Amino acid sequence: MTEQVRKPRARRTFSAFGEIRKMPSEYEIVTHGQNWTTRQNRTSAFEQNPSSAPNMWFKTYRDNSALQAHDWEQFRDPDQYTYRTYVNAQAESELKVHGVLEEYSAAGSAAALAPGWVETLATLYTPSRYPVHGFQQIEAYIGHMAPTSYVTNAAGLATADFLRRVTTIAYRTRELQLAQPSSDIGTDHERRVWETHPGWQPARKAVESVLATYDWGEAFTALNLVLLPTLDDVLSRQFGEIARDNGDELTWLLHGFLDADNQRRNRWSIALAEFAITQQPTSASAIDKWVARWSPIADAAAQGLATILAETPEIPRNADAVTAGAKAAREGLLRGILAPAEAVAKVSAP
């Protein structure tokens, strides 16, 4: 140990990147190998009794999940978001949100809405802070359990996006409450609708079921690949369009701004599924199986919400069209990562 140490060539970056020629990006430097519970050559996730309950949880629901890859550290978020990129982009986007909120508030638009549309907002929009908070919780779990910091960070930022969405809903709830004092917006009505309205019950069942799904790969598939692509289409795209049809341009505009968050989440979620399948082909059958299990649940959730959109607004939209649109949106997103339907049917047959 006392012999002279020869000075090797100076490093350009962390040794964790191996012998690479290309300098890693700032995104990679600050994201790579941040979670020590995923380190190589570990006996357990946590530096404590390997059979402690926390270690068993991570072993069962993360390390032994059917969603596998050889080297998760090779995954990259297509948008390469860091914390700094995120707060810059979201601060900018929130300024736009505030701009339209101010503009429409000055025009007194909330007071001028048609009664059927106010009821639609009270039934579908203001109660949606509950399921969106549920999405926030599930996304946090995905981040907590993910097998690499590259996924944890993407999921952590998506968790914050849901808080952003709840915040926007909350703001508008108060605004509508003030503008429409005879409606029951902003009372205990929202929770009651979420807990008991028939249109919401399949969605609530879906959210509660994913909350109780502990395998991280299944939770990720159920939420990010199945439930959200389906419900985003109903609650963001179609709801925005129907709002505009009913003279509520503000809702349409806001959903347009916030949908950028959904699109970013879709991009890394699809990239993650493709990555896992490419690295470990058995991941494909796991994803197929989970998509097959959760798709009917997501379709039922869309269908429930479609009944509200078909019945309540002055200018409604056909329920079957809403449901079919949502299903098509999900299938469009998943096209390319799923095996053909007949192959899935064969796999899941007893």
Place this chain on the structure above:
Amino acid sequence: MTLLKREEWQGFVRDVDWTPTYVDYEAIYPEWHCGTGKVPREAWQGWEESYKVSYPEYVATQREKESSTYAVKAALQRSNTFQDLDEGWKSATKMHFGGVALVEYAAVIGELKMARFGLNGSWRNMATFGQLDEMRHAQITTFFGHEFVGQDAQYDWTQKTFHTNDWVPIALRNLFDGMMVAPNVVDLAIELPFTFETGFTNLQFIALSADALESGDVNFANMISSIQTDEARHSQQGGPTMEILVEHDPVRAQWVIDKSFWGSARAFAALTGPAMDYYTPLEHRKQSYREFMEEWIIDQYIHTIEDYGLKKPWYWDEFITGLDTWHHGLHMGLWYWRPTVWWRPKAGVSKDERAWLASKYPNWENVYGDKWDVMIDQVNANNVAATLPETLPWLCSTCHLPCCNATPSRNGEWKVRTWQLDYDGKKYHFCTNACRQIFWKDRDNVNHETLIDRFLAGQIQPMDVGGILNYMGMTPDAMGDDPDYGAWTRDYIGRAVEGIAAATVQGATQ
């Protein structure tokens, strides 16, 4: 027309709990993740944060902070300040980058756990901001450390440390896994935001920020003071959780807080203690580690826990006594086993430095002086090899740090001893009595092989210093050594050599 004030609508953001019926409550909020224990479920409805923040406020404020911190960094990058920094100070920053960057990330994982399993909607929302804050801290610390990798390979350990089985990260993973990620969210909210963030991070961040400025490292001061401004926001998850737990289960609250305070105190004695009392250049030291602990931790902490109706921890006397010994023993250990650390620990025991140590710690010469004299005499006899380790220290089965705490005997002699426990057919050794007590109470979780256990079980091959360094992931370019032996030994050249050193010195001269 202006926007509605936050107070008008924030109630809706906070009110997001519902009663599940399709799935059992227990399946969504499993007890061992949520840890409600004796607290009735309804009690959590009263959870309320004192410092409220909204999403748009958050992103706007944080964007400003980020741009100013990175602007300072960019400006300083063009200067040569790094080259001019003292080696001791550089070591303090290497310890910080390697010891802290990924701990911030462990806090991301912990905050995400509270964002999922927290027992109240507004708690989960605060944790959502909390995980963003911790992501910022992990990224900024990693990025600032990365800047120096090309100039000094030891900065590679900014990212590498916690991926290795070096004894320092084993000890720190054991502590932080146990208080930041693995516990149920009630315990976690008390251990991480309450004890650790409102208590101890002050120590590392305020103390080091002051020392950084004194040492001319504006960039480092800029980074850590910006990080510190986030703590007030997410650390407040501890208070409301504490209030509810104390009301319904004060015994548990006391235990959780006592245990995490102790673990934090041990780790900070290893990391912050040597940085403050030995590595920071003498002329730049503001306060001793003990003085800083007294001012920033002890008074404030006792005051806080008494406000919640709790008592001083049971081990208080042992802790206070340890302020005069723990970090001195650990410093000596870090210096002696310097090939196992990713910085250059300076001994810091020149005559002037010893005079300072003796003025701050009246027993210092009595307990540590003669040990350092042996090292000094060996160095002055050109026998540095004799000051290098050939074996391993015994590690404590709770804190995984070396058992190196001197305590006085009845005859006035100070000795390093261990506290022992026979359990399940095995003899365990602990550095302190409280570590032994914590092990006993938490034995299902903390019963975990130390590096020494692994060594003795043959998991580390070959069973020599080279094998150990390899197991620790230590490479020659990052291996620690004293940056300047002469700095602390030249004061003593020519003096008479006594004790152990005399024999080897004599042997060497023959």
